[in-house]
Amino acid sequence: MRTDDDGPGLVPQMAPAVEALPGLARVAAGAAWQTTGWGMRTSLRTSLKVARAVVDPDARAELAREAVGAVEIVSDVARSLVTGTPATIDVPEASDPRGAAQRSPSVREASPATLRERGAALLERSRDVWSEEQGHPAYARILDDLAPDEARILLLLLQGGPQPSVDIRTGGPAGLVNSQLVAPGLSMIGARAGVRYPERVPAYLNNLFRLGLIWLSREPLRDPEDYQVLEAQPDVLAALHSVKFAKVVRRSVHLTPFGEGFCRMTLIEPEEVATADFPEHDAPSQVEPREG
Template identity: 60%
Template sequence: MSDLVPHRRSRLGTVVPVVAALPGLTRVAATASVNAAEWGVRTSLRTGWRVVRSVRDPAEAAELVREVTAAAAAVGELAHSVASGVPVGRALVVAGESLADAFEQPPPPPPLSPRSLRERGADLLERSRDVWSNEQGHPAYVRILEELAPDEGRILLLLLQGGPQPSVDVRTGGAVRMGNSHLIAPGLSMIGMRSGVRYADQVPAYLNNLFRLGLVWFSKEALKDPQEYQVLEAQPDVLGAVHSVKFARVVRRSIHLTPFGEGFCRTCLVSEVEAATEVFPEHADPGEAEAAVPPTV
């Protein structure tokens, strides 16, 4: 009997602190129960309304699934914490913070449905009827600027300020054009030298790109002033092409800005004051003569 006394005392020593802690645990449990009941009522009402909406709204359905998943994860974390010996009050606080973070996270924006071409066309016509619109420049100017090399900007500025530029083709046949004529060197010009491009060997590619973008065009007609060709025809590349065959002839052509290219240069490459006050050289309209395809090398 006496042997049981120490054992009973040890058990009482363990039980007393637990009994003393009951009021605090009771308060925590009561508060958690009230809060859980209140949250459950509000959540059930809100969830029921959202379930109805989710039937018609895919974005609402996705958000509802996300919140349910977050709540289930928080409950699982709470159970694991209590089982691991974490105090109930602390475990409830951590679970509440996890739920708050999950529910306060802004939902992802709904996916944008692609607009049809007809809808975009209707918007375009609506803007055309807006007399208060102050849009400046063509909408394509932004895209074109992203597709231009710096050297191509120099070429455009030369054409705007310096006017149409001479170019020549070197062909076989001589002055009397005996037999069939073959192209030896197309589209030779001094545009690279006069514009100060960094990569002179890329000028043919630059001109091809400017033609592709609708900024320049290649006329089969010569410029009115024949002196424009004297320096060009004395350049080493032109003389080398002429002397590469027994009979050769030089065909004079010209390179111009298109009306669209002029508008682009005035809007994007010079200041507003210069665009409004400066008188730039005129370029031929590609409708007035046959526009040639860009020269190839």
């Protein structure tokens, strides 16, 4: 039944396509219409498009074209049922990149206008003298990127201070000209932190460095005694004995100021923050990645 609100030529073009089908095919076409009639349902569910169609002849014509396209899909499906040939159904919405972009929240959020709005809101908050924001907004995301063992390493650095590490390099006369790295970043951080997977400590340190929580200093700690136990460890001795001439290069691992603030906010209780006297860490002047 056609009403006055139907678009021009909407029902007259649909009726012949469906009514001309045999009974069984008509039932199949009706079922196909329920699953493939995306064009009509999507258009009618879009309130803005429907409202425009009431007053805009072009919008009504567009609505009619979408309906005709849906009817063509139904006709193809019904014809395939009658003749036994496969039907090729082209659904524009699934392949239209503009539609995909409209449905993707990340695309909308990354638009220049949205980014400018968020930037303006951020500056407005910076001018709010009554705001009492606690911690950096990145802290929550960082917690999702940490392994339990990495939290133990951060707690060790916060409470125990900077940790010694050593690189083993080739020495001797040849080492004066071209020293080769034998074993980088050997430390006792895993053992002192009590991690569950000590073999993963190099990967843990890489991740903490990536997140900006630690930095790997090329400078040694001030107290040479911090290295005595480390340099007697089996892995250090094995690296030293793996080459004819070897030398030990002393390094250190520190929390960054950002990492120290993260640990204070997320890993210990506020009462401990107020009363504890945590060791100091050197601030990186220029962070350089670990060699090797």
